[in-house]
Amino acid sequence: MKRYPITRPYLGEEELEALRGPIESGWLVQGPNVKKFESLFAKRVGVRNAVATTNCTSALHLGLLALGIGPGDAVIVPSFTYIATANAVEYCGARPVFCDIDLTTFNIDVNQVEDICKRGENPIKAIIPVSLFGLSADMDAIVEISGRYGLRILEDAACALGARIGNRHAGTWPDAAAFSFHPRKPITTGEGGMLTTNDDAVADKVRKLRDHGAEASDLERHVEKGGSLLPQFNMLGYNYRMTDLQGAIGVVQMGKADQILSGRRAGAAFYDALLEDLEWLITPHVPEGRTHAYQSYVTLISPGGKRYPRLDEMPGLNVKRNRLMAELEKQGISTRQGTHAVHTLAYYKKKYGLNDTDYPNALLADRLSMALPLYWNITREEVGEIIESVKVIMF
Numbered sequence: 566m567k568r569y570p571i572t573r574p575y576l577g578e579e580e581l582e583a584l585r586g587p588i589e590s591g592w593l594v595q596g597p598n599v600k601k602f603e604s605l606f607a608k609r610v611g612v613r614n615a616v617a618t619t620n621c622t623s624a625l626h627l628g629l630l631a632l633g634i635g636p637g638d639a640v641i642v643p644s645f646t647y648i649a650t651a652n653a654v655e656y657c658g659a660r661p662v663f664c665d666i667d668l669t670t671f672n673i674d675v676n677q678v679e680d681i682c683k684r685g686e687n688p689i690k691a692i693i694p695v696s697l698f699g700l701s702a703d704m705d706a707i708v709e710i711s712g713r714y715g716l717r718i719l720e721d722a723a724c725a726l727g728a729r730i731g732n733r734h735a736g737t738w739p740d741a742a743a744f745s746f747h748p749r750k751p752i753t754t755g756e757g758g759m760l761t762t763n764d765d766a767v768a769d770k771v772r773k774l775r776d777h778g779a780e781a782s783d784l785e786r787h788v789e790k791g792g793s794l795l796p797q798f799n800m801l802g803y804n805y806r807m808t809d810l811q812g813a814i815g816v817v818q819m820g821k822a823d824q825i826l827s828g829r830r831a832g833a834a835f836y837d838a839l840l841e842d843l844e845w846l847i848t849p850h851v852p853e854g855r856t857h858a859y860q861s862y863v864t865l866i867s868p869g870g871k872r873y874p875r876l877d878e879m880p881g882l883n884v885k886r887n888r889l890m891a892e893l894e895k896q897g898i899s900t901r902q903g904t905h906a907v908h909t910l911a912y913y914k915k916k917y918g919l920n921d922t923d924y925p926n927a928l929l930a931d932r933l934s935m936a937l938p939l940y941w942n943i944t945r946e947e948v949g950e951i952i953e954s955v956k957v958i959m960f
């Protein structure tokens with residue numbers, strides 16, 4: 566049986582060869598390869614600073630700390646996102662204030678952001694707009710609203726390498742952003758993350774925080790400035806350093822990024838074309854002026870006529886979606902729910918006394934979204950086979 570994984574990283578001989586450097590030199594922790602990866606990443610995204618970390622979650626955590634978020638603060642977070650977005654807020658002792666999404670983009674509903682700010686019941690200090698599945702959130706509106714209400718912005722760009730609004734790449738809006746290199750992301754280093762920012766003070770703080778609070782990194786001490794004395798520590802930091810093995814892989818992956826992103830866009834276009842006449846499946850909507858990076862190709866089950874579902878239609882459609890996903894899996898076709906409605910997860914539900922229907926669009930997206938297999942070299946024929954199975958199962 567042919568298998569269609571949900572995604573497939575593009576790794577090979579080049580990455581194996583790149584690992585020889587750190588293995589032969591014995592320099593395995595954050596060092597020259599991480600530095601090179603950071604500078605390639607900053608250049609590609611178009612930002613002054615890129616700071617590598619162990620993963621996107623740690624980049625989000627440090628980003629919030631560098632923006633001054635701490636105990637007692639509240640941070641707006643979309644209620645449909647990976648749990649890590651909200652967890653990063655909890656790590657700071659702050660409180661996530663959930664906000665519903667726009668079901669057409671799966672991103673935070675900017676009108677509701679404004680409503681939350683107007684209500685003013687929480688001392689809201691920041692917002693984490695998530696550029697979910699590779700589609701930028703409405704960053705211009707978020708910057709505008711945040712300016713009026715004095716919020717700091719940390720974009721969760723975990724999925725957003727290749728995402729643009731006009732010519733502007735994700736991760737370049739103020740104040741900072743965090744990317745992921747988990748294997749389900751376009752480029753991967755296994756685990757891995759990157760904080761990007763045009764604010765040098767934020768970058769400097771994150772560089773120290775990721776390295777136990779050290780005033781100088783190993784590379785600076787041993788190579789760039791010389792000397793073997795230990796550095797000063799002026800703050801409580803963490804060990805969130807990326808290894809140089811990962812950095813070496815990251816450098817190679819940057820060279821493949823164009824190929825990976827264009828291959829994924831081609832795959833998404835095959836799906837768009839082949840799903841056009843399927844009335845009960847809504848394909849990703851890309852607002853005017855935005856470039857979707859398709860970290861995932863996420864569809865939504867419709868009651869028919871490509872109409873967006875209502876909450877009362879959700880339970881029946883959810884049963885159908887789950888059956889479809891289970892049947893596809895039996896045929897070797899992996900699908901996934903897009904991501905989760907975080908306010909429905911036990912930890913958040915209990916801690917903040919939330920109900921599933923508090924954020925109805927997030928709940929609909931949780932119960933009715935379905936990501937289809939997508940990887941850099943998926944062919945039109947493969948997409949055709951997947952769609953054929955989808956249609957046969959549902960009829």
Ligand SMILES: Cc1ncc(COP(=O)(O)O)c(C=O)c1O
Pocket residue numbers: 620621622623646647649650695697721723724744745746747757758
């Ligand atoms: C939207 C979002 N935020 C954060 C993360 C966390 O990324 P990482 O696994 O690199 O910590 C992910 C990963 O799936 C994600 O999709």
